[in-house]
Amino acid sequence: MQYACKHKLWFLLWLAWSATLAQSGQTLSLANEQVKLVVAQSPKGWQVQQLAVRHGKQWVKLAAPSGEQTLLYAVEKPSTTPDTTFRSITGEEFPGPKYHYQTVQWNESTNPVSLNTAGKAYHFFSGQGQTVDQNKLRFQHETDVATISSEWALDSRFPSDIIITQTLTAKKDGFFSLASPTLATVPGSELSWATVPGYFQGKTIQKNFALAYAYGHGIPSLPVVYRERCASTLCPMVSTQSGLTLAVIPEPGLARDPWAKDQMTQIDWNIGLSHMNRKAQLAPTLYYPVLGEPKSALKAGETIRYTFRYSLTDGDWFKALNHAVYDVYQFQESLALRQSKQSLTDRIAKMHSYLTDPKTSLWNVEEFDGKKIGAQSYLGGVVGSNKDAMKNSDYGAMWMLATATKDPLLMENVLPYAENFKLVQQQTKDGFFKGAAVGQYYLAKSKKFVEEWGEVVEPIGLTYYTMLDLGNMLLFEPTNDELKNRLRLGADRLLTWQKPNGSWAVAYDRHSEQEVFTDIQDVRPTFYGLIVAYRILHDPKYLQAARKGADWFIKNAVETGSFLGVCGDARYAPDFATGQSAQALLDLYDLTKDARYKEAAITAAKIYTTSIYTHPIASHQPKQVNGTPREDWEISQSGLSFEHGGIFGSATRHGPIQLCSHAGLFVRMYGLTKEPLFADMARAGAIGRDAFVDPKTSVASYYWNAMNKGAGPYPHHAWWQIGWLTDYLLAEAELRSGGKVSFPRGFVTPKVGPHQTYGFVPGTIYGEKASLFMQDGFAQPSNPSVDCLLARAEKGNRVYVLLLNDNASATTFQVALQPGTIGKGKKLKSVTRLVAPAKGEKSNELLFELPGFGMEVLAVDLE
Numbered sequence: 001m002q003y004a005c006k007h008k009l010w011f012l013l014w015l016a017w018s019a020t021l022a023q024s025g026q027t028l029s030l031a032n033e034q035v036k037l038v039v040a041q042s043p044k045g046w047q048v049q050q051l052a053v054r055h056g057k058q059w060v061k062l063a064a065p066s067g068e069q070t071l072l073y074a075v076e077k078p079s080t081t082p083d084t085t086f087r088s089i090t091g092e093e094f095p096g097p098k099y100h101y102q103t104v105q106w107n108e109s110t111n112p113v114s115l116n117t118a119g120k121a122y123h124f125f126s127g128q129g130q131t132v133d134q135n136k137l138r139f140q141h142e143t144d145v146a147t148i149s150s151e152w153a154l155d156s157r158f159p160s161d162i163i164i165t166q167t168l169t170a171k172k173d174g175f176f177s178l179a180s181p182t183l184a185t186v187p188g189s190e191l192s193w194a195t196v197p198g199y200f201q202g203k204t205i206q207k208n209f210a211l212a213y214a215y216g217h218g219i220p221s222l223p224v225v226y227r228e229r230c231a232s233t234l235c236p237m238v239s240t241q242s243g244l245t246l247a248v249i250p251e252p253g254l255a256r257d258p259w260a261k262d263q264m265t266q267i268d269w270n271i272g273l274s275h276m277n278r279k280a281q282l283a284p285t286l287y288y289p290v291l292g293e294p295k296s297a298l299k300a301g302e303t304i305r306y307t308f309r310y311s312l313t314d315g316d317w318f319k320a321l322n323h324a325v326y327d328v329y330q331f332q333e334s335l336a337l338r339q340s341k342q343s344l345t346d347r348i349a350k351m352h353s354y355l356t357d358p359k360t361s362l363w364n365v366e367e368f369d370g371k372k373i374g375a376q377s378y379l380g381g382v383v384g385s386n387k388d389a390m391k392n393s394d395y396g397a398m399w400m401l402a403t404a405t406k407d408p409l410l411m412e413n414v415l416p417y418a419e420n421f422k423l424v425q426q427q428t429k430d431g432f433f434k435g436a437a438v439g440q441y442y443l444a445k446s447k448k449f450v451e452e453w454g455e456v457v458e459p460i461g462l463t464y465y466t467m468l469d470l471g472n473m474l475l476f477e478p479t480n481d482e483l484k485n486r487l488r489l490g491a492d493r494l495l496t497w498q499k500p501n502g503s504w505a506v507a508y509d510r511h512s513e514q515e516v517f518t519d520i521q522d523v524r525p526t527f528y529g530l531i532v533a534y535r536i537l538h539d540p541k542y543l544q545a546a547r548k549g550a551d552w553f554i555k556n557a558v559e560t561g562s563f564l565g566v567c568g569d570a571r572y573a574p575d576f577a578t579g580q581s582a583q584a585l586l587d588l589y590d591l592t593k594d595a596r597y598k599e600a601a602i603t604a605a606k607i608y609t610t611s612i613y614t615h616p617i618a619s620h621q622p623k624q625v626n627g628t629p630r631e632d633w634e635i636s637q638s639g640l641s642f643e644h645g646g647i648f649g650s651a652t653r654h655g656p657i658q659l660c661s662h663a664g665l666f667v668r669m670y671g672l673t674k675e676p677l678f679a680d681m682a683r684a685g686a687i688g689r690d691a692f693v694d695p696k697t698s699v700a701s702y703y704w705n706a707m708n709k710g711a712g713p714y715p716h717h718a719w720w721q722i723g724w725l726t727d728y729l730l731a732e733a734e735l736r737s738g739g740k741v742s743f744p745r746g747f748v749t750p751k752v753g754p755h756q757t758y759g760f761v762p763g764t765i766y767g768e769k770a771s772l773f774m775q776d777g778f779a780q781p782s783n784p785s786v787d788c789l790l791a792r793a794e795k796g797n798r799v800y801v802l803l804l805n806d807n808a809s810a811t812t813f814q815v816a817l818q819p820g821t822i823g824k825g826k827k828l829k830s831v832t833r834l835v836a837p838a839k840g841e842k843s844n845e846l847l848f849e850l851p852g853f854g855m856e857v858l859a860v861d862l863e
Contacts, residue, residue: 028046028129028130030152030153030162031154032154032159033159034053034312036053037162038050044125045125045126046125046128047066047067048067050065053160055242055243055244060242060243060244062186062240063184064185065183065184066182066184066283067126068124068277069124069126069141069150069182070178070278071122071124071145071148072119072178072179072291073146073175074175075173075175076175078119079118080108080113083112084110085110086110086210087210088210089210089519094210095210095648101570102570102571102648105652108647109224113292116222116224116274116278118292119175119177119291121278122143125141135153135154135156137152138150138151138152139151144172146170147168147169148167149166150164150181151164152164160313160323162183162310163308164181164309165305165306165307166305166306167305169302169303170299170300170301171300173298173299174298176291176304177272177288178306179277179278179286179287180284184246184283185281186238186240186246187282188205188282190241190242191238192239194238194239195317195610196226196231196273196274197232197237198230198613198645198646199645199646200212200220202216202217202218202562203560204219205220206218206219207221209221209222213647214646214648215520215572216563218560219275221280222280223277223280223285224274225274227269227272228269230649230651231273232610232612233325233329234250234255234615235248235320235324236248237275237284237320237321238275238283239316244312244313244315245316246284246310246312246313247311247320247324248284248286248310248311249311249324250288250306250307250308251308252329252330252616252617253616254271254307255270255616256268256271258637258704259623259632261624262623264705266653266655266705267653269290269293270295271288271289272288272290273285273287274287288306321610324614325677326676329616332676332680333617333618334636334638335639335683335687336809337618338633338684338807340687340690340807341690342693342698343781343784343786344687344725344728344806345729345788346784347698347700347721347725349774350697351698351718354697354699355414356414358413360715362376363375363376364390365417366442366444371424372417372420373420373421373442374392374416374418374421375417376391376716378390378391378441378713378714379712381453381569382441382450382453383451383452384443385441385443385450386443386445388443388444388446389450390441390444392418392421393720393751394719394720394722394749395422395469396475396746396757397723398415399415399757400726400758400759401774402415403476403760405773422470422473425449426438426490432508433457433510434493435492435493435494436459436461437466440461440464452569453568453571455510456516456568458506458508459504459505459506459507459522462490462494463525466486466490467490467528467533468750470483471532471533472757474487474536475536475746475747475757475761476759484536487537490529491537491542494526495542495545498545498548501552502527502549502552502553503522503556504526504549505517506522517572521556521562521564523563524557524577527549527550527553528747534546535747546588547592550585550588550600553585554585557604558607561607563607566751567643570644570649570650573645576611576642576643576659576751576753577753578604578607579604579611579665579753582601582754583601583748583754584601584754585597585598586665586668605665606675612656613637613638613639613656616636617638619633620632620633630691634691635691637656638684639681639684640656640684641656643659650703653705654703654705655704655705656704657703658700658703659700659717659724659753660682660685660728661720661723661724661727661749662753662754662755663731664754665731665755666678667679667735668731670682682728683806686725686806692706692708694708694709694711696710697710697711699717699721702714720749720755723757724755726755729787730789733789733855736804736855740834740857741802742764744760745758758772759771765791765793766834766857768793768795768798769794770792770800771791772789773791775822776821777821778821778822779801779815782815783813785811785813786806786811786813788815789802796861797861799822799860800860801815801817801858802855803848803856803857804855805851805852805854810851810854811849812849813848813850814845814848816845817845818844819862823862826862826863827863828844828862829861829862830860831843831846831859832858832859832861833857833858834856835857
């Protein structure tokens with residue numbers, strides 16, 4: 001109380017002093033309980049003299065206040081052709097000729113506008129300034145090409161924010177781009193973190209431009225201008241050693257809408273975002289319009305006007321991110337709009353039917369090396385493919401679904417041939433690659449296994465396609481000695497390939513056996529393969545090596561913000577492997593109880609939140625999608641994640657993906673941290689995405705721009721969808737029940753993210769052992785927002801029904817129980833509600849009202 005009184009008195013005195021100075025014409029000021037801004041008149045114009053932010057009980061001054069403004073002008077539209085080339089740290093021209101998927105994007109990203117060299121830059125401090133009222137300042141400046149005015153005001157709702165509205169009136173015809181004023185710059189010695197979410201994050205300036213710009217391995221040293229299309233949250237940020245974060249956040253609606261009305265507008269470029277100003281000083285910066293884009297073309301006398309905010313956060317980048325996501329871009333309100341037309345569990349059941357039909361799932365059985373091997377057709381890009389590539393995706397989901405359904409179509413027609421595929425995929429003959437997966441794809445016509453984009457073998461591929469797949473199969477077949485021996489072969493190869501510092505190579509040339517891609521480090525969870533080996537084979541040497549690999553990974557990836565992806569066709573642009581690494585570290589913590597791994601997992605997961613779109617704000621606005629009426633929220637990108645973002649990733653053209661593998665991990669992270677963003681992002685990605693689901697098969701499209709075209713060239717994705725949906729639902733069940741419903745988790749899936757396998761051993765439901773199973777028709781909720789999972793008690797004649805309300809609002813519904821579906825003559829004896837206890841019920845029709853994201857568990861006793 002004493003401190004509060006002193007602070008209030010000081011604050012009033014400071015206001016009086018600044019008002020007196022303002023009246024004398026020397027300074028203008030804005031101040032509240034969180035921010036102090038003083039702008040002083042100088043021979044150069046009005047400059048920010050002091051900028052301070054309340055940090056705990058103290059005021060912290062920014063070391064380099066500025067106030068300088070920048071206008072970009074060009075008489076003619078700037079060229080879109082690159083005029084600069086860049087090389088990797090090993091000297092080759094980047095990205096190289098064989099990466100044609102990336103050529104267009106690299107050229108776009110290195111043209112003069114993107115590199116911030118286009119046009120003439122007018123740098124100035126405003127010539128005129130005045131106080132409009134106690135909470136608003138107005139500045140104006142004249143150049144030979146335009147008049148620029150701006151109004152600065154403190155936000156009455158969020159005291160850490162300064163709202164600025166800028167107006168430009170053209171004096172000449174031409175192209176104009178008006179940057180946000182540089183409120184303050186951050187000297188390199190004061191830098192603790194910088195990020196343009198979706199593009200990069202890091203704590204040091206990277207001298208090699210290709211490494212920083214293409215991979216986000218360090219902060220780009222050039223003041224590049226990023227597009228909003230892969231900016232997950234519109235909030236460039238720079239954090240200081242003193243614990244403050246400066247961010248610039250455009251007003252909602254300023255950036256492009258990826259589907260503005262009746263067609264895709266994903267690649268429209270309305271705003272530019274940067275971590276630096278034009279002078280390459282660290283200062284989060286917004287550009288509007290983008291020079292050369294349609295909105296930037298003005299005739300003399302025409303005007304543009306836009307609004308944004310500076311946020312001066314007393315805290316780190318994640319706190320600032322939350323402010324942008326929730327307070328400005330209304331993420332929670334967007335989530336509340338989501339309504340499912342088909343339950344997630346019904347989607348799983350329908351995909352089960354899709355996957356047991358060889359025609360719809362494109363299932364193939366081929367002869368190779370004396371075995372009949374089975375896999376699904378893969379019609380995406382693979383080097384050497386003649387539309388004959390085959391691939392399996394989620395072995396854990398395959399074995400899980402077969403175990404839960406006891407379906408002979410899976411047990412007899414799929415699993416044996418999928419297992420054979422896995423056995424012949426691994427090299428067993430002596431040599432440098434013994435134990436490794438020789439390629440993730442099988443080419444049926446040329447009868448060979450290949451990697452995605454070249455004649456290489458990757459250690460991470462060994463982890464994925466040998467260790468994880470064999471490990472997940474062994475969870476269901478623990479006595480399968482052949483699989484154990486193959487797992488050991490793979491583990492020993494990983495040990496051999498591990499470098500003295502704990503890391504691995506990105507890849508080896510299949511013919512020369514020499515390391516390739518030496519311009520990038522293997523900042524991926526390759527160490528996870530040794531976690532699998534330890535859990536299955538129980539040899540301490542595997543755990544020791546896994547920890548060595550994880551320790552290197554934490555230092556070189558998590559602490560620096562540098563991650564690598566796993567898609568060879570994208571030259572390993574950072575992707576969903578970042579989220580996967582968070583689960584890998586969390587699993588290592590579960591094994592060792594070393595708190596370093598838990599903290600690193602949380603940090604990695606926080607970084608992965610910047611791979612999830614949080615804009616535009618979803619609404620009920622009517623739109624047309626390929627002739628079908630939709631509301632905006634149905635096709636919203638907000639809540640969906642990248643395959644890979646940045647300047648290289650597929651999201652630049654295709655938008656995000658529907659494969660929400662991180663959902664279960666994020667629910668677990670919410671349980672650990674109580675950070676709402678984790679739970680809200682998981683739910684926003686999982687719920688109400690029916691506009692992307694093929695109604696015939698219940699398989700979601702992969703890329704956002706495909707809308708509801710279904711699996712398309714990727715039929716194997718249905719297994720990944722079953723895997724992540726199950727992981728998400730069981731993570732929610734554990735969270736909502738406070739741990740009273742819990743099922744052991746297996747290993748993560750290969751490649752696409754962190755979702756994990758279930759069903760290989762019983763779990764516990766309110767203290768009783770029970771096993772997951774699936775049975776169509778046993779329990780049918782009347783509302784598609786309610787998901788229903790089943791488990792059979794080990795003892796007695798009891799079935800548990802888990803009911804999850806996947807709606808932010810309370811939901812009323814009925815559940816119809818049909819005991820005869822699980823056994824002829826089965827009848828209902830009684831039903832007990834375990835979450836909200838009620839008297840024993842004997843009716844087959846039960847009425848429920850669950851709160852938003854609530855849960856009920858039924859113990860159904862049969863006779």
